[in-house]
Amino acid sequence: MAETTTAQKSVKFIIERQDAPDKPSYTEEFEIPYRPNMNVIGALMEIQRNPKKSDGSSTAPVCWESNCLEEVCGACSMVINGKPRQACSALIDQLQQPIRLQPMRTFPVVRDLVINRERMFNALKKVKAWIPIDGTYDLGPGPRMAETKRQWAYELSKCMTCGVCLESCPNVNDRNSFIGPAAISQVRLFNAHPTGEMNQEERLDALMTDGGIEGCGNSQNCVRSCPKGIPLTTSIAAINKDTTKHMFKKWLGI
Amino acid sequence: MNDRNSYFPRKLHSLLGVIPLGLFIVEHMLTNFSAYEGGPEGFKDSVAFLNGLPLVFFLELFGIWLPLLFHGVYGLYVAYQSNLNTGRFQYGRNWAFTMQRITGVVTFIFVVWHLYQTRYQVMVGNVTHEELGGVMHDVANSPFYLVLYIIGVIAATFHFSNGMWAFLVSWGITIGPRAQRISSYIWMGVFVICSVMFLMSLFAFRGDEFKEAASAALAWANLV
Numbered sequence: 316m317a318e319t320t321t322a323q324k325s326v327k328f329i330i331e332r333q334d335a336p337d338k339p340s341y342t343e344e345f346e347i348p349y350r351p352n353m354n355v356i357g358a359l360m361e362i363q364r365n366p367k368k369s370d371g372s373s374t375a376p377v378c379w380e381s382n383c384l385e386e387v388c389g390a391c392s393m394v395i396n397g398k399p400r401q402a403c404s405a406l407i408d409q410l411q412q413p414i415r416l417q418p419m420r421t422f423p424v425v426r427d428l429v430i431n432r433e434r435m436f437n438a439l440k441k442v443k444a445w446i447p448i449d450g451t452y453d454l455g456p457g458p459r460m461a462e463t464k465r466q467w468a469y470e471l472s473k474c475m476t477c478g479v480c481l482e483s484c485p486n487v488n489d490r491n492s493f494i495g496p497a498a499i500s501q502v503r504l505f506n507a508h509p510t511g512e513m514n515q516e517e518r519l520d521a522l523m524t525d526g527g528i529e530g531c532g533n534s535q536n537c538v539r540s541c542p543k544g545i546p547l548t549t550s551i552a553a554i555n556k557d558t559t560k561h562m563f564k565k566w567l568g569i
Numbered sequence: 570m571n572d573r574n575s576y577f578p579r580k581l582h583s584l585l586g587v588i589p590l591g592l593f594i595v596e597h598m599l600t601n602f603s604a605y606e607g608g609p610e611g612f613k614d615s616v617a618f619l620n621g622l623p624l625v626f627f628l629e630l631f632g633i634w635l636p637l638l639f640h641g642v643y644g645l646y647v648a649y650q651s652n653l654n655t656g657r658f659q660y661g662r663n664w665a666f667t668m669q670r671i672t673g674v675v676t677f678i679f680v681v682w683h684l685y686q687t688r689y690q691v692m693v694g695n696v697t698h699e700e701l702g703g704v705m706h707d708v709a710n711s712p713f714y715l716v717l718y719i720i721g722v723i724a725a726t727f728h729f730s731n732g733m734w735a736f737l738v739s740w741g742i743t744i745g746p747r748a749q750r751i752s753s754y755i756w757m758g759v760f761v762i763c764s765v766m767f768l769m770s771l772f773a774f775r776g777d778e779f780k781e782a783a784s785a786a787l788a789w790a791n792l793v
Contacts, residue, residue, distance in 0.1 A: 397657050483658055485666060491650040492575070529579035532651060533735045534666035536658045548738075549745055556741020562580070 324349035326358060327369070327413035330377055332427045340424075343377075344369045344413070355402035355416065356381050356391060359428075378427040386542060389477025393428045394419055399482035401542055402428075419482040435476045438498035442521045446511040458509035471504040471550065473543040480537035480547055486530050493530025494522070496537040500550035506557070519554070519561045528558055582643045583739050585636040586732050593633055594729050598763055601770035604702065608778050612702045620698055641677045648673055669731050672724040679721030706779035709771055722767045730760035 328345040346369040347361045359379050366376040381391035384403045391402040394417040396410060407414070422430040448454060460468070474497055481487045481495040502518045505511040522528040528551065537547040600619065604612035622628055648670040655667050687704060690696045696704055708714045734756040737743040743752045 483654075485652040485654045485663070486650065488650075488652045523574075523576045525575050527576055529576045529739075530650075531739070532647075532666055532669075533662065533738050534658075534660075535662040536654070536660060539658070539660050546746070548749070552738050552741055552744040552749070554741075555739055556744060558576075559580075559740050 326353070326407055328358065328362075329413050329415045330427070331415075331417040332377065333418070333424050334375075334426065336423060336425060343374060345377075349407070353407040355393075355395060355405040355407070355410075355414070356384060358407065358414075359402070378425075378429050380429050387475055389475035389479075392419060392430075392477045392479055392482075393417065394482070399479040399540060401477065401479075404542070419478055421482045421484075421487055422478060430478070432476065432478050435478055435481070435495070435497060438494045439476070439501060441494065442498050442502050442518050443514065444498065444501040444505055444518075446505060446508055447514060448510065460509050464507060468504055468507045471500050471507075471545060474500060474504075474545055475543065477542065479540050479542060483536035483540040485534050485536065486532045491530060492526030494526050494528075496531070496547040496551060499528055499531070499554050500545060500547050503550040503554055506554075515557075516561065519558050522554060523558050523562065528554055531555075578643060579647070580739075582640055582647065583736055585640045586729075587736050589632045589636055590640055591729060591733060594725065594763075598766050598770075602766050604705075604779075605769045605773035608773075608776070609702050613699055616698050616701060637680065641680070644673050645677065665731050665734075668727060669735065672728040672731075675721065675724040676728050679717070679724065682717075683721065702774065702779045705771075705774040706776075709774040715771070718771055719768065722771065723764050726760055726763040726767060730756040730763065733759070 325346050326349050328347070329342055330345065331340055331342050333340040345362055345367075347358055347365075350357065356379075359377055363376040366374050368374050379391060379393070379402065381403060382388040383390070386401050386404040389401065392399060393402055394415075395402065395405050396415050399419055402416075416428060418424045418428045418430050420430075422432050422434065425431050448457075476497060478497075480497050484493070484495060486493045487495050499522060502522060506515040506518060531551050533548075535548050538545075538549075541547055600612075600615045603615040607614065619625070651666075651670055653667045653670070655663055686708065687701055690704070691698060691701070708718060734743075734749075734752055737752055738749060743749045
């Protein structure tokens with residue numbers, strides 16, 4: 316058809332907003348022009364450029380966090396149409412409209428879609444998710460890692476601490492001190508490392524304190540939600556085995 | 570170590586669910602099934618066998634009462650600590666997680682009520698062990714009680730079967746996804762078998778042959 320003007324396609328958004336951590340939340344609707352291959356971040360940038368609600372009235376631009384734009388940093392995690400995921404890899408063409416954006420409320424909301432994921436960093440510190448190699452002299456090269464082990468350990472190293480597994484977990488909430496799936500999988504990663512293995516008991520001990528691994532209730536939402544496909548429930552079960560063995564060894568004094 | 574440590578009570582809760590409570594529910598199922606297989610005499614014999622066990626008071630105290638109390642009360646706390654998010658995540662395992670908590674609470678209430686109707690009445694002397702078949706005859710013939718018993722029994726067997734699945738994960742026995750999947754098939758099979766056996770026993774108690782003992786139990790049953 317020889318039409319020179321076509322109806323402008325648009326994308327509808329319903330965004331849950333909050334002005335400050337202690338302020339009540341409210342929703343606002345937006346309608347922005349469609350562009351091919353658009354993602355949710357692109358749509359949020361459009362709202363930032365022209366912060367008008369769908370009824371035409373002005374509002375403050377929506378706040379969000381993003382960084383890498385290729386689903387490796389985890390900064391733009393939010394709840395999109397009910398599921399926690401990264402906004403950068405959420406393509407408009409694949410989403411049902413109106414698109415609902417909410418902050419991941421498992422974490423304290425800073426403003427709009429911006430959340431504070433500090434508890435995940437604290438969890439990594441609690442389980443000592445690193446390999447201590449510093450010494451007063453050259454410790455020399457560490458033991459080598461078997462290639463077969465490296466292959467599955469690499470999958471665990473893809474964790475970007477995005478918080479999606481904690482958001483999907485029914486046992487991560489304000490009545491429960493559960494550390495969450497991500498840190499447990501990191502314990503498995505660092506305990507698998509030939510040098511990290513030398514401190515494995517410290518990490519297991521950390522998971523056997525309040526809010527540790529026993530908080531897992533096996534709902535297995537984490538493994539279904541993880542954007543990097545990390546076998547979180549396998550990690551949890553493997554560390555269940557290690558902590559159980561560690562517990563009996565400590566009781567028996569061996 | 571931390572002063573307030575939830576690891577050991579949670580681990581104990583998990584262990585007690587299997588030993589002795591898991592073993593007990595299987596024993597209870599087999600005892601009940603003797604009512605289906607052997608009628609009033611078979612059921613009486615099974616009850617007499619259990620009461621004839623040596624140190625039966627201590628077996629009951631350490632094998633049933635105390636573990637049940639801890640598992641039940643701590644279990645209520647575990648259920649309180651969980652969000653139910655099947656609305657957002659409608660995966661099978663998440664439903665099982667949710668049902669584990671719901672059936673846990675239902676089973677707790679059911680067990681307290683069931684103990685009051687049977688074991689407590691024996692303890693205070695309203696009925697004897699021999700008359701329990703009659704008590705169950707009255708229960709199974711009341712449509713209201715029967716429905717509550719069916720709900721309670723199915724909740725208990727689900728909680729046991731799915732709890733066994735979770736126990737194997739929580740103690741690091743079934744680790745990989747394949748092991749956990751096969752385990753879930755096995756335990757769902759156990760759930761069906763246990764439910765059917767319990768319900769067959771329950772309906773066996775409806776038979777007239779259990780009636781004679783029923784009249785003796787009738788006096789207190791009106792009070793319940």
